[in-house]
Amino acid sequence: MKVRFSPATFLIAIAVYLFYTGSVSEYDLITGSIVALIISLTVGHWLIENDAKFFSPRRWFYAVIYALRYFFIEETKTHIDVAKRVFTLKANPGIVRIPLEVENDYGKVLVANSITNTPGTVVVDISDDGKWLYVHWIDVSTLDEKEIKESVVAYFEDYAKKIFD
Template sequence: MFREVLVTLWLFLFYIVYTGSNTPYDVATGLVVAALVGVPASRVLVSDERKLLDVKRYIHLFYYALKYMTVIEFKAHMDVVKRVFTMRLNPGIVKIPVYAKSRYGRLLIAVSITNTPGTVVVDERDGWFYVNWIDVTSTKPEEARLAISAEFEDYAFKIFE
């Protein structure tokens, strides 16, 4: 029951922050939706209840989201804009290793790569991501990983492993 309550509370908090409203209607709607989703989903989403109480994970998640949404996204957007105007493109698909073992960690890395302008994960197979990259600077897997996903993977380990 503890797991269900915690997941429901997190979903409720996410709903309130996302909507930006605390009217009685939104609070009631948020509680109902969070309970309807949180109770059945908690068995699938949480394998270890102790991880839910680890405050350091939430701090890392906050810093990751803040850094990703500001610094990393901005730099990637400016790089793509520059490439559009200069037509300096070197596209290709590279194979990069992924060392994260948890499925949520791997998902965070894949989504982060795909949401970053200039890179898209096109396949995942046997511990490797295949990434379509707008500017292939190296086809060596480890060098490509350092350029594309190393920072994302560091946060994935801190948050999910």
């Protein structure tokens, strides 16, 4: 069994522990640290491949910018669009195939989850080679791969590359 302390895994585990307990009392800090240490030592090498990359300020900067823009701008725009479609009954749903250029598995997960969390789109499958996403889209307005990619995935993929590749 491979044992290696991962500071990144430790920080993530203790942050999640404290978030879910909703407390930063002495007891929770000690208990959280013990739990985070155990997690870090047993599965840290599987979760975080390179701790130095995890602590890169550039990555964190792009992650914060992505989160702010995604949750406050992109989500709002798509919620309004879907609400309009509900009231006007103007929808052209279908499943489209979109090429995926992100190489890192974490980046692929970020793109797929972002698409699924955005109203009007749901990732229904990822190809076995990880190069294609199959997305159910509420408004298939084009069948051109470049236009579909620009409409559905481009923003997410750009930031996934900056954060994870």
